[in-house]
Amino acid sequence: MRSKIFLFSLLILISTTISYGENSKDTKLYNKIITELRCMVCQNQNIAESEAPLAVDLRNKVKTMINSGYDEKYIKKYMSDRYSDFILYDPPFRVQNILLWIGPFLFLLIIYFILFRKNIIK
Amino acid sequence: MFIIFVLLLYLGLSNNSRLVHSPLIDKAIPDFNLPVLQSESYANSSNFPDDVFLLNIWASWCVACIKEHQVLNLINSEKKVRLIGINYKDNEDDAIGWLKIYGNPYEYNIVDMDGQLGIDLGVYGVPETFLIDKNNIIRAKYIGAISEDIYYNEILPTIEIISDEK
Amino acid sequence: MIAYIGFFLILLAFLNALILISSKPLLSKVMPDYGSVILSSSKLLFPLILFSFISLIISFLTNDFSLKYVSSNSNSLLPYYYKISATWAGHEGSMLLWCLVLSFWTFMASVYSKDLDTDFRLKFLSIMGLLNIGFLAFLIFTSNPFEKNLSIPIDGRDLNPLLQDFGLIVHPPMLYMGYVGLSVVFSFAVTCLLKNDFKPEWAKWIRPWALMSWSFLTLGIALGSWWAYYELGWGGWWFWDPVENASFMPWLITTALIHSLITCEQKSMFKNWTILLSIIAFSLSLLGTFLVRSGILTSVHSFANDPARGAFILLFLAIITGSALILYLKNSPKMNDKTSFNFFSKESFFLINNILLVTATFTILLGTMYPLVLDILGLEKISVGVPYYNSVFLPLMIPLVFLAGYIPILFLSKKVKSHGQSKYFFISFIIIVLISLLGHSLFDVYNLSIFIGFFLFAWITLNLIYDFISKLISTGSIRFFFKNIGMFMAHLGLALFVIGATVVENNKTEKEVIMNLSEKLDVGGYSFEFVDINENMGPNYSSVIGHFRVYINNEFITDMYPEKRLYNSSEMPMTEAGIDPGFKRDLYITLGTMIDQDKWSVRIYHKPLIRFIWIGAIMMALGAILSVLMKRRNIKVVN
Structure with missing residues (x-):
């Protein structure tokens, strides 16, 4: 049974790879995007690393979308609209995530004042 | 700070939600036009019923679906909610054979052979089930096999609420 | 039979550790020579656990499937070398390895602490004993590798195929040597707090231990990265996986620590800060253990879930770190810590190094814990991965690596300002020419990252070479080189790592x-x-x-x-x-x-x-070991 899924996904794979692999800019974009999307069914792997059927499907989806000329932003939005932000390894800048993004800079400032400013001879 | 941190981690120990909140909730079913299993016709989102129904994604290669199927048969026999299936990335003969063995609780089955509808619905763990309202808006999503418990204690109460809406 | 002996030995070790920690409070009144009890019991732990460990290996080699741990991690068809390595492949056995390593460090600490003041030494070893108790209790009560099967299976379930591999045989022991080595530093820092003092000689004594732990951590992380590279079939060498992060955080903090210890030793400054770093370093390795063992993370590395284990480690972490931090808050103001410096001074640049490293650690901590916390609070599920770290972590690393080329020279040259600016202009010029030539001949693609990578590489290397040559000319002797060979090597390793990482990521x-x-x-x-x-x-x-x-x-x-x-x-x-x-x-x-x-x-x-990444890491580790060996030759300790 399982082999049949493989077969199906492979059929798509063939159909998409034929027209693929020529343009190196697209290849780079493809490799970038698939490393930045999470494989939902795996334990913390991206879809580039995984051979899970869903990961293979999504890789192909990304491939076809790039071939149809969509850009990175559109593709990532496409994925997160369907699979939620969980699929993005690049958490969007939103209210819940604000500490995540500015935390390091706040920390840098605080520790700079505590350690540096206090002890420096003026 | 440190204490809060430890407390949070302690809470985390008992937390094992691997479920992801679907962004599709309160959105319309995505467009599609796909063949119907054991039929010559095609299904698309415009010919869905104007009624609350469950959209169940299954496949003959899916082991967890076998167990879930008993519950689906029960849902079908109770006639409280309609049930439509999506046969996901499957082989037609296998799917038909599977339904012969385990019973066919579905009004009809949409054949999603290449998994595109699955992607549009954000499917990542078959079986998954969507609860759709009269206006064909997705109201809830259940990832994994539905149990009797989920059916009676979550799905039915939700249906009662949303079937009173316009 | 042999398994019973193994378990019995663990119980003995536990008892022995109890004696170790209780002799000071209980015996000091009645027995004037209670110190000898502490010394001998701290040395005895190691052989006890070692023989217990050996008996577990024998159980594996003889296919003793009456043991639950053996039957679920081995199989009669498994080659003998994997049977040996299976000893630490699962949770229980790796905890036994952890205890073994801890007892080894305790043993070493006991043997090599003769030069310390007696009261200090006994307190220090008692704290080590306390840590031993915690982990032995964890082993005995939640993760006993000698547990029996109710019915004996005919054959075992086999070792996880991913783990049937050389890299993963050596990876955990290395990493544990590093993680657990930090317990020595931790215990030492806590003893300093108890004594309300942190003398420069003490900093000199503890630094080799920090260096050794750091060296093992470096090797352990590099091995893990190498393994992931050839085994996971994706060609990646670093994944920002939470478990990798868990090992990287203590590494970064220890890096900060080995640098701040220099200022403690030479200038008697940053005492409190250094002690805090020591506490955090070990706490982070405990946190790492918690994250990996509790199943709280979904990760490729996660061991089987068992909330009881998680709760135990968490409790242990809370007690150990919590009490150390309370002690720190209470006693650190009493320290005689006169830290003040000019902006253009070695201390100031050292501090920048520390600030960058600590901020980098915080970034990783945040990236690792944030999704977890959001999830626990039921807010949302998000993923933090490569793009996040690239945009937050990397900008911190560039100035850090830049400093790595600059500070050593400042340090060795006693004076700061005499290094005229013209010299650096000159060097920079050569560097840039070199970069263009190298970059052009090796790689067709030009981009900013590769440029920065080559710049930093050339910057560090040329500075080190320039410094070496100018010292050779001014002193006419090569002794200076041997004294600092470890530092040279480690920084050169960093330069190689930087060039490897940038080129492979940008030009693959x-x-x-x-x-x-x-x-x-x-x-x-x-x-x-x-x-x-x-x-x-x-x-x-x-x-x-x-x-x-x-x-x-x-x-x-x-x-x-x-x-x-x-x-x-x-x-x-x-x-x-x-x-x-x-x-x-x-x-x-x-x-x-x-x-x-x-x-x-x-x-x-x-x-x-890509090989430069691991060559660089190995050079860093060797550099640290060399500098320990060189220090040992001319160390005159203490007290």
Whole structure:
């Protein structure tokens, strides 16, 4: 049974790879995007690393979308609209995530004042 | 700070939600036009019923679906909610054979052979089930096999609420 | 039988550790020589646990499937070397290894602490004993590797195929040596707090321990990265996986620590800060243990879930770190810590190094814990990965690496300002010329990252060389070089790592295609011919092996054999990449899925300079060891 899924996904794979692999800019974009999307069914792997059927499907989806000329932003939005932000390894800048993004800079400032400013001879 | 941190981690120990909140909730079913299993016709989102129904994604290669199927048969026999299936990335003969063995609780089955509808619905763990309202808006999503418990204690109460809406 | 002995030895060790910690409060009144009890019991722990460990190895070698741990991690068909390594492949056994390593460090601390003041030494060893108790209790009560099966299975379940591999045999012991080595530093810092003092001689005494732990951590992390590279079949070398992060955080903090210890030793400054770093370093390795063992993370590395274990480690972490922090808050103001400095001074640059490292650690902590916390609070599920770290972590690293080329010179040269600016202008000029030449001849692509990478590489290397030569001329002796060879080597290792990481990340070529037999494909200037594919039987798996021929300009270079294995015990196929390693580049092939008899999906990678990453890491580790050895020669301690 399982082999049949493989077969199906492979059929798509063939159909998409034929027209693929020529343009190196697209290849780079493809490799970038698939490393930045999470494989939902795996334990913390991206879809580039995984051979899970869903990961293979999504890789192909990304491939076809790039071939149809969509850009990175559109593709990532496409994925997160369907699979939620969980699929993005690049958490969007939103209210819940604000500490995540500015935390390091706040920390840098605080520790700079505590350690540096206090002890420096003026 | 440190204490809060430890407390949070302690809470985390008992937390094992691997479920992801679907962004599709309160959105319309995505467009599609796909063949119907054991039929010559095609299904698309415009010919869905104007009624609350469950959209169940299954496949003959899916082991967890076998167990879930008993519950689906029960849902079908109770006639409280309609049930439509999506046969996901499957082989037609296998799917038909599977339904012969385990019973066919579905009004009809949409054949999603290449998994595109699955992607549009954000499917990542078959079986998954969507609860759709009269206006064909997705109201809830259940990832994994539905149990009797989920059916009676979550799905039915939700249906009662949303079937009173316009 | 042997298993009973093993368990009995652990119980003895536990008892022994109890004696170790209770002798000071209980015996000091009645027995004037209570110190000898502490000394001998701290030395006795190691042999006890060692023999227990050996008895577990014997249980594996003799296929004693009456033990639960053996039957679930071994199999009679398993080759003997994997049977030995299976001893620490699962949770229980790796905890025993952890205890073994802890007792080893306790032993070493006991042997090499003669020079410390007696009261200090006894307190210090008692705290080590306390840590031993915690982990032994964890082992005995939640993770006993000698637990019996209710009914004896005919054969074992086999070792996880991913773990049947050389890299993963050596990876955990190395990493544990590092993690646990930090317990020595931790205990030492706590003792200092108890004594309300942190003398420069003490800083000098503890620094080799921090260096050794750091060295093991470096090797452990590098091994893990190397393993992931060749085994996970994706050609990546760092994944920002939470478990990797868990090992990287203590590494970063320890890096900060070994630098701040220098200022403690030479200037008697940053005492409180250094003590805090020591506490945090070990706490982070405990946190790492918690994250990995509790199943709170979903990660490739996670061990089986058991909330009881998680709760235990968490409690232990809370007690150990919590009490150390309380002690710190209480006693650190009493320290005689006169830290003040000019902006243009060694101390100031050292502090910048520390600030950057600590902020980097915080960033990783945040990236690792944030999704977890959001999830626990039921807010949302998010993922934090490569793009986040690239945009937050990397900008912190660039100035840090830049400083790495600058500070050593400042340090060795006593004076700061005498190094005229013209010298640095001159050097920078040479560097940039060099970069252009190198970059041009090696890589066709120009981009800013590669430029920065080469700049930092050349900056560190040339500064070190320049410094060496100018010292050689001014002193006329090479002794200076040997005294600092460890530092030279470690910083050079960093430079190599930087160049490897930037080049491979920016200039790699990856292709994922369907290939027919005898088809050719060009990747990164090489031509790959898919020659053949054959079936093969291993001792406990079956596999298919592909055969590729590689050419440059129609000239034959090498054969490559990527493999796909199906282990008897597992359903998931494992990829064994075909790798042609080289100094300048790796070629890397993995088999994907079969489409039909002679048609396969294949991934082919060209990875320039990837070896520099691990060569660099090994040099860093060796540098640290060398500097310990050099210090030991002319150390005159203490007190």
